[in-house]
Amino acid sequence: MDFDTHFKTALDTLKTEGNYRVFAEVERQCGNFPKVKRYNGDDVQEVTVWCSNDYLGMGHNPKVVDSMVQAVQACGTGAGGTRNISGNNHLHRLLEEELADLHRKEAALLFTSGYVSNWAALSTLGAKIPNAVILSDEKNHASMIEGIRHSRADKVLWKHNDWRDLDRKLKAVGDRPKIVAFESVYSMDGDICPMREIVEVAEAHGAMTYLDEVHAVGMYGPRGGGISEERGLADRITLIEGTLGKAYGVVGGYITGSTALCDFIRSFASGFIFTTALPPAVAAAATASIQHLKSSDTERLAQRERVARLRAKLDAQGIPHIANESHIIPVMIGDPVKCRMLSDILMEDWGIYVQPINYPTVPKGTERLRITPGPLHSDADIDHLVTALTSLWQQCAIAHAVA
16 A cells, blocks of 8 residues: 555645644743734744633733743653552642542542543543443543444434433433533533533432543632632532633643542543653642632633623624633634634734634534633724725625624
8 A cells, every 4th residue: 555645645635624733833922912923934923822722811811831940940841651650749749639630529530631531541440340321412522432432332322401301312322320421511512411400310310420631721700710610519429520720721631529529530440540641830839820820810801801791793794603601702703714814814914823724623514713702802802803894794705694
C-alpha cells in the first residue's frame, strides 16, 4: 500500500468538504489578553481572540502567574515522572485538597487533561464494575465516548437532556450496576442540562451519577463549583469531573468523589498510573486560580455582562445565534465552506480570531462560529466584532435571524 497517497487522498477530501482544520499561529501576551500576536509568514499582526476557553482570563491573572513562577523557581519545571515512581508531589496534594473542597467531596484525583480524566475514569469504572452498563447522553464529549468504548461495558444512549427518556431506559436495564454519564454545559450549543431531574431519576433507579463540569467549573456557583453547586446538587452526584484548562486558565483535569472512589480510580486507571504527572508549577498556579475564584465573583459577573451585551447587539443586527443560559454564543452559519471563509476574512481584514467549528465536532449543516466573550473584552471590542459580522452577513448572503 502507498500510505502517503492514502493520507493525501483523505486530506484532500477534508479540504473539498470544507472540514480541513487550519491552525492559526498565535502568541499570547501576558497581561494583554484577549489580544494576541498572530504570525503569518513574516508578518505579525495583533488580533483579538473571541474563541478562547480561558473564559475568565485567569491565565493572565497576576496571582496565578506569580504562583507558577515562584513554583518553577522552587521546584524546577517538571514532575520527574509518574506519581507512583517519582513521588507524590506536595503541590499535587494541596491542589487535590482544594478541588475536593471546591465540590464538597471527600477526595480528588489529578490528571494531565480533562480528556484524560474522562477517558481514564469512565473506562475504569465500566471495566472494573462487574456487569456495569453506562447510560450516556447522546451529545456527550468525545473523551467520554472514548472512555465508555474502551471500558467494553454495555452502553445505552439516551436522548440529549431528556430525563424522561433516561428514566425509560434505566427501567429497561433492570437490576444491574448503572452509571449515568452527562455534562452540565454542552460546549457547542451552550445548553445546560436539567440536572435536578437527571439526578432524581438516577437516584430512583439506584444509579451512579457521573457529571462532566469542564465548561462550568469556575464559571457558575458562588465559589465556582459549577452548575451542580449553583443548583445545590453537588452532594447528590457520585463523581464530578472537571478541568483546569478553561476557566482556571492552566492545564489539567480531575475527578472528585468519595475517598474510596478516587482511590479506586487511582489504583486501576492506566491513564493515571502510566502518565507523567503535571508539573508542580502548574499545580501551584491552578491552586491559586481556584482559591481566587472561590472568593471573587468579579470575573464571573463581568463575563456575564459581556455575554449579555454581545447577545443584545447580535439580536439588534439579526445575526443568528443559539439562545441558551450559558456563556457560549454559537453564531450559526450552516455551511462548512462559508464558515471557514468567514473565519479567514475576520482574521485577515478585521483582526478578529474566531475559529470555525465544522464536522465532526458538530453535525453537518450546523457549522458555526463559537464565540466566548470574556470579562476583558471591551465595549470597543464588542462593537468591532458586531460591525464585522454585520458586514460579512451582507457580503456573503447569509440568512439573518427572523425578527
